[in-house]
Amino acid sequence: MNINDESSTDYFLNPGLQTPRINKRVRSEGEHSDDCETVIIPPEKISLVINNSNQQQQASTTQRNEYPPITIEFKSAHSKTDRKLIEELIKEWRIKNNKNIDIIGRFGYKNVLLVFPRNFSTLDDLLETGRWPDRIAGSNYVIKYPKILPATYSLIIHDFQSTWNEDETTKELQEKCVTLRKLTRLVTREGRPMNTVRTDFISTQAVKQLLNQGEIEINCTKLRIRPYFSPIKINKCRKCFKHPGYGDFPAYSLEYPTGSGDRNVRPEYDHFTSQCTSLQLCFRCGQHHPLKEGCSNEIKCVNCQQHHYSGHSSCPVVQQKRKQLSEQHQKPQKKHENVDQMIMAMSESINQQLSSFTSTITSQITEVSKKLNIFNDRIQNLEQQIDKSIMPAISELSKPV
Template structure:
């Protein structure tokens, strides 16, 4: 189980060790969690260490700040808990009046379910609230009981609300070389000699400092390729969902509403059991799209740098092969001369 939403660690005075693995080793020595992956991330000169969990046990342990050590690598530090949780930690409560205050409702639930982290009202596209609340938990234990009973209790069996499980989104791949959706990945890109910039949408080699105006390579909107709000990406996802249903690859055979997040963009997609068309939902997030874009920029830059290095290695290999072929030709010519003699 790999949780893609990291814990963010900021050491005081930016006193980070030279090797990323040093922080992992120090945390494992003090917390006994067998953590294995973490990396540095720098955004606008704000250094942070991103710590990823491999299991539910690790994730739930680190959610409790009392389990963290006093220092990391002999430095004081601060941590940010992930703002989003794995899909297995969320449910959707149904038929919650839109006039109710979500925070107050969740505080009532917390009296019974101690592992509730937060709840957020869901909205139809356009900003109209609907009677559904997404509730995030810090542990699977209480959540499992809720899923088994198919309801969440507000008190001792007297007041209960029906729930439905959270269904992960339909994944849409994107080639980081030509930016094409759901057809191939960069390693197998048939257009390696015609790269498209993920920032400007123009055809030129990878350049993380590209100064051209931001323009989507797909819809020509003022956002980068891969933006979860891109109309073409949304349409591609919907088409893929329809295709999966047509061939029977639905996430579940039960009749239920499918609740889908589209990343960190405050948007959710879920189907209504009484209709055949999906309803697009929005989820209010504390973070805005600017923060999401910073994260995407960092990911894109890392991937594009790797692609550039791979291209350079390929050129070096091709040049070496040409030299080998030339030398082989010279050896043959020498053999012909010697034979003539």
């Protein structure tokens, strides 16, 4: 069983393993704001990819959390187990809010309690500070919320002018919407600020409501909004800083599929950190040297030899990987397009059949009605003949002789 240290989303962690990386990694992810406006995959596709990767690892028993953990730091010493603390939290939550929460949890780094929600509604509840009980199992505590929430907690605002200040606007908007957390201006791959901001909330309900409205008012102007999709994160080996190759399997796999000598994987990139046979290189200059004293060499990317850190979003290798990945993600869409075309063709042929059927029926009905008319005429004739000749004859005959 591997620890998922290469995952695209930091909170897909194995709850059975304790890793000090968790808090650190969640924090560092937020610093990659230069990666914001890159290739985007709608969340439903990401989950599709994750499902595929699950199928590839049927032998693996790794459990993953889809939602980021909330960190509970106890102020005073306690002797409770993590299982007991979670039990107590669920109980006290029910007493305070008259509502159940669906959570699991474990101790993490420095004995803090990591609380993993198991659905969006629970995550929404946990993000509301006012709902938490005063104490958990008799102990005071501090809550730390995850810095990065799932993409459904954010939306994109368009036409946010370059002269407008994100922090100021955040404060103004917070007066009307308490669940708004932060506005972050997106930048292009070249680092140029855009007229687009990502807006983070602590409630999926607020995001849904705004998306339904389709606009938000800022500085007396109604601005267009759209859903936010997370950018694809390009993994890299943390020892040699090469990027793993992408073949038929997604970047979200915890492990390579069985038989890592996959034809689609370029051999020199065919590893994750735990499998790396290289010496630990310097992140700054890409060379192998003692790291204790820091590095004063020129910044150099090991993948393209240009002057940026390895894995930077401006790196042509990263951009190539992103392109490759986004093309892979478009495959299911193409299938959808095919299905759409099939349905279109089928409905067209059904329409044609229907219209020919209708015209046949119409002509048959016309025939029948023509025949009916003729029949009616004949009956009328008969009636006339009866009236004219037979009836007088009968009345003649019935006269008393």
